[in-house]
Amino acid sequence: MSLDHILLGLLREPATGYDLKNVFSETVRHFWSARLSQIYPTLKRLEQQQMLRSRREPSPKGPDRKVYTVTEKGRAELLTWLRGEPAVGTERFAYLAQLYFMDAIGDIHDTRAFMNALRDHHSRWLAQLRAVEQDIVTTYGDAPEHYADAGFHQFAALRMGIHSLGSKVAWCDETLAAIDRRIAAHQPTGAVAGVDSDREGGLPS
Amino acid sequence: MSLDHILLGLLREPATGYDLKNVFSETVRHFWSARLSQIYPTLKRLEQQQMLRSRREPSPKGPDRKVYTVTEKGRAELLTWLRGEPAVGTERFAYLAQLYFMDAIGDIHDTRAFMNALRDHHSRWLAQLRAVEQDIVTTYGDAPEHYADAGFHQFAALRMGIHSLGSKVAWCDETLAAIDRRIAAHQPTGAVAGVDSDREGGLPS
DNA sequence: TAGGCCATGTAATGTGTTACATGATTAG
């Protein structure tokens, strides 16, 4: 149900599906992904449910714009969601699933390459978030407690990304180091292949 | 597509849907969630696609068990997925979306309660993972580079959870402290309500 | 004139959740 609420939240001011997609890719993308082709039907449905209202406007460039506004009912729904419990427990990390089963390949070098790619991905993303943070701090100062309400909340969400990605980069480094020790420990002794590749050798739950 | 692959990965040994659900809730649950009612149809589909094969067996207790085994095709599919790029970019944090828009409530105390609940959740979960880690270290030693292949990979996945949750607890603490400074800065001065609650006052992208 | 951006969507398919339905065995 969250895309519904995100769109309601984003519609502080009237906007079109296209506008929302742009705002999305500038901000919300850091913690949520959605395609334009999902946004349009969702807006349509929210209008049917009287959460939104729309009017058509001519556009300077391109076809008519369909501008959406939140109704009272929509705002009430947004507030209900915001006042509810934190929506936890649905996190899914597909790449962790890959790592978890990666012993099936039977070559630790594949795992190394995988972790390297992950490190790279996370550290690029972290750099982006840090740049956004720098902009904010430069413009608004480094005391978020004095930001406007919206800014304060948005900054807090940004900080979570920075903490979280930082810890993931650290984890990648730790794991890469362990992989290297593992490779070093096995390679030079000329150990018999398969000695350690027992697929039954999992961990206890 | 990932539940498919997770089930293929989990089926190192033949097992039933019910067995898989149990293993799931003991291990994979840390990074993926799925209900039994999703597992059954998925197994059925994988069998139709010749990734799995099944046979019926009488059960000591309860109805017949339907035991699934991975076929060559299924194993090939698993390996293809494992050798692919890390599956990143689909992370969704519904609670961050809530926080991001929470200024709409207009009361920072709601945000405080929210962050507190979040801290609580994350620190409980962290404690669980640390307990699992303790068990492993006690049983297998503290040098994961010497674990068997499967254990090594599983331990690495566990470590990511510990890093990541630790950073989230730290983030909650940082944010709670900022909230408290914000409350302290506004409360005693008797500032005019709304002075800081300009909903236009977001952050630049 | 070619490619990108503005701006709208639909159709088909795939994935996931919730609720419902059944029934035997075992431990307290």
Added chain:
DNA sequence: CTAATCATGTAACACATTACATGGCCTA
């Protein structure tokens, strides 16, 4: 006798992705 665990699923609905479809305006 009651509740938990074992063990199977279906049906309806909700949510998301991919591919397809259209077409004008602006810039290089």
